[in-house]
Amino acid sequence: MAHRYFPHTQADIDAMLERCGVTSPEQLYDDVPQELRLKNGYALPSALTEKEVRDYFNSLGAKNTPLTCFAGGGFYHRYTPSVIPAILSRSEFLTSYTPYQPEISQGTLQYIFEYQSMMTELTGLDVSNASMYDGATATAEAMMMSVAATRKRDTVLVSSTLNPKVLDVVKTYARYHRINLEMIESEGGVTSLGDMKGKLAASKVAGVILPQPNYFGIIEDLTGFAEAIHEAGALMIMNCIPADLAVLRTPGEWGADIAAGDAQSLGMPLAYGGPYLGFLCCTKALIRKMPGRIVGATEDINGNRTFVLTLQAREQHIRRDKATSNICSNQGLMALHTAVYLSLLGPKGLREVCTASADGAHYLADRLQATGKMQLKYPDKPFLNEFLMVCRFNVEDLLRVCIENEILAGIKVSDNEILIAVTEMQSRKDIDRLIDIVSTTNFPQL
Amino acid sequence: MSKTYYSNTHEYAVVDGDIALIGISDFAQKALGNVVYVDMPEVGDEVEAGEDFGAVESVKAASDLISPVTGEVIEINEKLEDNPRLVNEDCMANWIIKVKISDPSQLDALMDEEAYKTFCENESAH
Amino acid sequence: MNKEYYGKLIYELSRPGRKGADIPSNGCGESISSIPASLLRAEEPELPQVDEPTVVRHYTNMSNNNFGVDTGFYPLGSCTMKYNPKINEEMAAHPAFASLHPAAPASTVQGALEAYWTLQEALAEIGGMAAFTLNPFAGAHGELTGLMVIRAYHDSRGDDKRTKVIVPDSAHGTNPASAAVAGLKVVEVKSLPDGTVDVDALAALLDDTVAAVMMTNPNTAGLFESNVAKIADMVHAAGGLMYYDGANLNPMLGIARPGDMGFDVMHINLHKTFSTPHGGGGPGSGPVGVRAGLEQFLPNPKVVKLDDGTFDIVSGDEALGSISATLGNFGVQLRALSYILSLGKEGLAEAGKLATLNANYIKESLRDLYKLPIDRVCKHEFVFDGLADKSTGVTTLNVAKRLLDYGFHAPTIYFPLLFHESLMIEPTETESKETLDSFIDAMRAIAKEAAENPEMVKNAPHTTPVRRPDDTAAALNPVVKWNDLKAQAK
Structure with missing residues (x-):
């Protein structure tokens, strides 16, 4: 059978079989016992032509409902420049x-080096790796890194204001890696410093995971956290939304040792969950404990600047079961996505992304409150582009009516709480439509 | 007066009384190539004979450091933190950890200079 | 390309005041001043300031310093660097999927869920498994997930002394690393001189502390483990599970299924067998399949088809937990689905056989000049133990670097760890006989050069954009960002 992906003619196959001393390709499988063989082929469809494949995906696509997106929860609808x-x-x-x-991969190595440079600038830390899978696994890796770096400590504290989707993954890794995970209580929507201090004193803690902004969109004031954590001999890990670091105080400025999170906010299409990119940055002192690939600059034999994968002896293919992590790949192409995005936007452009999003969010929050039907759950806390509203009606009702109007109003947090995000993608008109739905719809009161 | 012992994983122990200086042999440093990092334990850590206490890394390899003796780490060679290449330059002068031995009878299981030399010749022939 | 002019970092092209993108403004007023200054960064980040044409030229020129499947042949063992069809790329970027939020209600993403479900069912059929999750982001992540499934299974039976995972000494490095992350201890079982698992040695290791045995079949030497059914029986009798590392699934397409061989849990690398691009290191995708009776342990969230024909996302209490915040690298999944539909059941079966034919053809064409330590029919890949003539001092690394001068990517070298000079070749099915013949000619020419002019081969490569980088300096004094380079220049 000839397929467009296979170059072999019958004459080719015959000549190759002859060289191999067999008369059919099947003979090359004589060592596969008959009883293990697949008897009647796969129960799958026969080949589709390229046009049929396209038609099929078009038909699937038609079953999705395009919505103006006010949902966030760590993933934001952002503009992706056509470059x-x-x-x-x-x-x-x-x-x-x-x-x-490296001799034939300078393109890849150089963009990773550029990516690393940009991520260290955003986070204010010394070192970035070449990227991890996503923000949740990167945070879990940061947790394992803190355990590996502090030796003989196996407790990690996590703020209960961390995104629950990230927390779920962190919990899974902790459970199987035998790390004792303890939650730090929240107070008024932010991490309790007092509770953290108590827990630091109660056990030998390897690391503390703190979000910024937190799940409710609140920018936490982490004054005093780094001091308390370091005094206890633990590492401070921040889970961040990198686009926001264009304006927010950086993990480096807060005194964090490790920053991790999802870089989707840097212009990556939502694409129903991926591919995105997990970033991981740390201080220079921790570089040897950092999982994943790292690109370094050196010179070649002719004195040319050359980029190489460096510190490879830390990694799984060499250290095997002694490696900090089993991660093998990175999100290569998405690191290029990030490098090109940040090159195009520059410091001013990224700031504009943040401010336009925040401006829209504050405008929306104010006007939703003015309807008298919703109010900010934490009105005295600063936020950028995402906020938690308490509704006088069932959130499901709002979501349903909005979907009828091709709007995704946000993420349901409880029956009467909804998390709403705004980005540069929603026009004033879009925002006003959402306000209009809330103010004109007669929702049954809870 | 000190005496030098070797393990079949190519670590040496230069023993004087109950103190042992532990490092990697010349054979090991040559096999590994340019050392770029030495991962060391902390002072106060316990090491156990036959168990790893750290690693030496070259550019594309890493080798676990297996302790030839059981005891407590009383000093680490801090010079190796900034200049790991010292292991290549003079591996005997640049020991990695200093250990207070808790069970001197373990030394009987190790090789002396002569036996180790023969051991290495056999390894190379392999 | 003029390296002097175009070989700069994007930072070196930066000039204050330039920009490469404009941001939509919503005219909603100003809000940032409401945030206390103590919560804001002191200085703006040093990001490049570059115009759009400069960005495009910079990255386009950089791409010219890269080798890819579209530019040449990768004889890269265990990596299955097959052609990445273009239709897959277009389908993955389909506008009807591109702006779907992962938290969107299931009713609004029925097409996406149907795509996910269709692929998971197709993989279950190909793997001979009862159910699949597509959530793991890469092969190593799939391995980790699979091992978590195994632990969840043993835990559910209250059998908590099973902490050992047995892997052959020929295993991929990720196997022991994944086991360690999953809180399991690795025990290696040695291989026989013919490269297959030593069944007697394995039997001696099997007891009630064994959680699982991890195997890849064909193994990393490209050999089919004919004893696999017997091994599975032994492991099951000892109460352990069989894990299939799907890195080498490609040659078995249409021939035999891991489920039918006796495996209980498996992962598949979509970026190998199912043609999704490697992207210079990712994103990958590592779906995990399980036999009947283990479905409940697969990670949350799960995609199900309801009786009314619609699709939903559910979570189960017995699941091992979540290993991703979303349903995985969805864009990669769409590419694999496009590939499976494009090949169909007959095309998939053909792919496996042609991959095996291509590998055997190269092996038989070079065995007189390269040392063939295991003389058997191989599957998709095989291993040479360096040049046959050991007197020249030319190593496997030298041969690999010299191949770059001939316009080929290097093979996988010094892996598997079974031989000192391992040189592992996997051609895949999408390479033509002409390409294979050119590669064979190059390998033969290198063997001749090694005999006649070994120094020249040892100093290879000679024609690449950079030559023999100083790895030692890079590791001793890590320079890992633009600011380090600036500091170094001072």
Whole structure:
């Protein structure tokens, strides 16, 4: 059977079989016992033509409902400049392997170096790796890193204001890696410093995970946290939304040792959950404990600046069961996505993304409160582009009516609480439509 | 007067009384190539004969450090933190940890200079 | 390309005041001043300030310093660097999927859920498994997830002394690392001289502390483990589970299924067998499948098809937990679905056989000049133990670097750890006989050069954009960002 992906003619196959000393390709499988063989082929459809594949995906696509997106929860609808898909579709980037051969991988290695440079700038930390899978696993890796770096300590504290989706993954890793996870209570929507201090005193803590902004969109004042954590001999881990670091005080400025999170907010399409990118940055002191690939600059034999994968002896393919992590790949192409995005936007552009989003969010929050039907759960706490509202009606009702109007109003947190996010993608008109729905719909009161 | 012992994983122990200086042999440093990092325990840690207490890394390899003796780490060679290449330059002068031995009878299981030399010749022939 | 002019970092092209993008403004007024200054950063981040044409030229030129499947042949063992079809890319970027939020209600993302469900069912059929999750982000992540499934299974039976995972000494490095992350201890079982698992040695290790045995079949030497059913029986009798590392699934397409071989849990690397691009290191995707009776342990969230034909997202109490905040690398999943539909059941079966034919063809064409330590029919890949003539001093690393001069990617080298000079070749099915012949010619020419001019081979590569980087300096004094480079220049 000839398929467009296979170059072999019958003459080719015959000549190759002859070289192998067999008469059919099946003979090359003589060592597979008959009783293990697949007898009647797969119960799958036969090949589709390219047009049929396209038609199929079009039909699937038609079953989705496009919505104006006010949902966040760590993932935000952002504008992706057209330069990015153009660069990412370059075959030389897209179809290349991991850059283990630096002589023919300078393109990949250089963009990772640029990515690392940009992430260290955003986080205010010394070192970035070449990226992890997503923000949740990057945070879990940061937790394991703190345990590996502090030796003989196996308790990690987590703020209860952390995004629950991230927390779920952290919990899974902790359970299987035998890390004792303890939650720090929240007070008025932010992490309780007093509760954290108590828990630091009660056991030998390896690391403390704190979100910024937290799940409710609140920018936490972490004054005093780093001092208390370091005094207890633990490491401070911050889970951040990197786009917000264009304006927010950085993990480095707060005194964090490790920053981790999801870089989706840096212009990546929502794409129903991925691919995104987990970032992981740390202080120089922790570089040897950092999982994943790291690119370094050096010179080649002719004195040319050259980029290479460095500190590889930390990694799983060499350290095997002694490695800090089992991570093997990174989100390569999404690191390129990030580097191109940040190159295009620059410091001013990224700031504008943050401020436009925050301006829209504050405008929306004010006007939703003015309807008298919703109010901010934590009105005295500062936020950027996301906020938690308490409703006098059932959130499900709001979500349903909004979907009928092609709007995703936010993420339901409880029966009467909804988390709402605004980005540069929602126009004033979009925002006003949401306000209008809330003010004109007669929701049954809770 | 000190005496030098070797393990079959190529660590040496230079023993004087109940104090042992532990490092990697010349054979090991040559096999590993340029050392770029030495991962060391902390003073006060307990090491156990036959168990790893750290690692030496070259660019594309890492080798666990297996302690030839059981005891407490009383000093680490801090010079190796900034200049790991010292292990290549003179591995005997640049020991990695100093251990207070708790069970001197373990030394009987190790090789002396002569036996280790023969051991290495056999390894190379392999 | 003029390296002097174009070989700069994006930071070196930055000039204050330039910008490469404009941001939509919503005219909603100003809010940032409501945030206390103590919560804001002191200085703006040092990001490049560059115009759009400069960004495009910079990254386009950088891409020219890269090798990819679209530019040349990768004989890269265990990596399955097959052609990445273009239709997959277009389908993955389909506008009807691109702006779906992962928290959108199931009723609004029925097409996306149907795509996920269809792929998970297709993989279950191909793997001979009862159920699949597509959530794991990569092969290593799949391994970790699979091992968590195994622990969840043993835990559910109150059997908590099973902490050992047995892996062959030929295993991928991720196997022991994944086991360690999953809180399990790795025990290696040695291979026989023919590269397959030593069944007697394995039997001696099996007891009531064994959680699982991890195998890849064909193994990393490209050999089919004919004893696999017997091994599975032994492991099951001892109360352990069989884990299939799907890194080498490609040659078995259409021939035999891991489930039918006796495996209980498996992962698949979509970026290997199912043609999704490697992207210079990711994103990948590592779906995990389980046999009947283990479905409940797969991670949350799960996609199900309801009786009315619609799709929903559910979570189960017995699940091992969540290993991702979303349903995984969805864009990668769409590519794999597009590939499976494009090949169909007949095309998939053909792919496996052609991959095996290509590998055997190269092996038989070079065995006189390269040392073939295991003389058997291989599957998708095989291993040479360096050049046959050991007198020249030319190593596997030298051969690999010299291949770069001939326009080929290097093979996988010094892996598996079974031989000193391992050189592992996997051509995949999408390479033509002409390409294979050119590669064979190059390998033969290198063997000749090694005999006639070994120094030249040892100093390879000679024609690449950079040559023989100083890895030692890079590791001794890590320079890992633009600011480090600036500090170094001072």
